[in-house]
Every structure is written in C-alpha cells, then in structure tokens.
Amino acid sequence: MVLDEDECWFSRFVPPTIYGWSDQTTLRCIEHDAREQSHPALACYGVLRSDNRQVYLAFCEGQPRSEVTWEFIQGLLALARQEAKRVVVLIWDNAGWHLSKRLREWIHTYNRQAKHTHDVRLITHLLPRKSPWLNPIEPCWLHAKRATCELNSILELAELKRRLCAHFAIQPSDLPFNLCVPI
Numbered sequence: 001m002v003l004d005e006d007e008c009w010f011s012r013f014v015p016p017t018i019y020g021w022s023d024q025t026t027l028r029c030i031e032h033d034a035r036e037q038s039h040p041a042l043a044c045y046g047v048l049r050s051d052n053r054q055v056y057l058a059f060c061e062g063q064p065r066s067e068v069t070w071e072f073i074q075g076l077l078a079l080a081r082q083e084a085k086r087v088v089v090l091i092w093d094n095a096g097w098h099l100s101k102r103l104r105e106w107i108h109t110y111n112r113q114a115k116h117t118h119d120v121r122l123i124t125h126l127l128p129r130k131s132p133w134l135n136p137i138e139p140c141w142l143h144a145k146r147a148t149c150e151l152n153s154i155l156e157l158a159e160l161k162r163r164l165c166a167h168f169a170i171q172p173s174d175l176p177f178n179l180c181v182p183i
Helices: 066-082 101-117 138-148 157-168
Strands: 002-011 041-049 055-060 087-092 121-126 170-172 180-182
Touching: 002 138, 041 066, 041 138, 041 157, 055 066, 055 157, 055 170, 066 087, 066 101, 101 121, 138 157, 157 170, 157 180
Parallel strands: 002 087, 087 121
Antiparallel strands: 002 041, 041 055, 055 180, 170 180
16 A cells, blocks of 8 residues: 655634635635634544555644654554455654654564564655645645635634545544544
8 A cells, every 4th residue: 555645734713825716805814813712723643555555644732743643653553454454554744743763763673573473564755945836645635624614713623623634535543643534
C-alpha cells in the first residue's frame, strides 16, 4: 500500500482564498480575530492511497508532533493489517515531526519487531525539500478548504470535522487514532 501523507490546518476564522464572479457587488468574507479563541484551527492528518485514490483523515488537537504522528501511523498500520497488506510505503515531506529522532527510532524499532513477527512493514520516503507539487494530496487540501469554509459565521470544531468527512466521503472508524475511512 503506497500512501502520500501530509498535514493541513483548517482555520475556523480565516477563510481560504476564494475567487468568484459578481455583477454588482463584491463578495466579502467576515474575518474574526482568531487570537481570542482557544482552538482557532484544526490540524488534520491525511493520506491519499495511490491504488484507489481514497483519502483517510485523522484530526488532532494542537499542532502535529512526533507522538501524534506515530499514533496516526499506528492507525494506518492497523488498516493495512485489516487488508492483509505486507508493506506500507509512506511518502511525506520534510516536516520537523517527520524528521525527529524519536519518530525515526520508533519506526526502526517497529520494523525490527515486524520482521520477526511477520507483521506489516513500514517504509518511509521523504520528498525533496520545498516541493509540495510532488505530493498528490496537496490539491485535495485546497479543494477541502474551499468546500468547507463558512463565509458568514464561525464554525465549531465538530461542524468543521463533519464537513471535512462529508467532503471526502469518509466516516470515523474503530481504528487507532480515530482514523476516518471511506464510507
């Protein structure tokens, strides 16, 4: 299973850049001060499968970190076990939490154990620096931001998650890290 992975932040207050045609009036988005809010954005982990183009998501509070990334990977490995896959290839960028010594050690230790127990192996591949156009999930984020934004009000976290799941036609599962899978 080959997966293209990336993280994205969905702001609840600052709308994405949207272009529109109008005859008489200018389209305006209401902007809110995000500094006053406890959760101004939602961090979202996502992968795009190369074989069937399905998207899998997981949401996290705060910023992505090595520990949260490892939990997300555990969910992906559980999915691979369900599908009887032997290898997961994870292609991702050079984010600090991908390059951390702690995460690399976890992956190395996991692969040693997986080799002995005949479990799913994990291979990670880094994309070149500053080359987001090489990651096929990047356009998915752009379309999701445009499809889920609210121009006239503030979205609650639960509503934003619901809209993202509806956009990608996925639902929460019982896999680790609350991985959202296709319906």
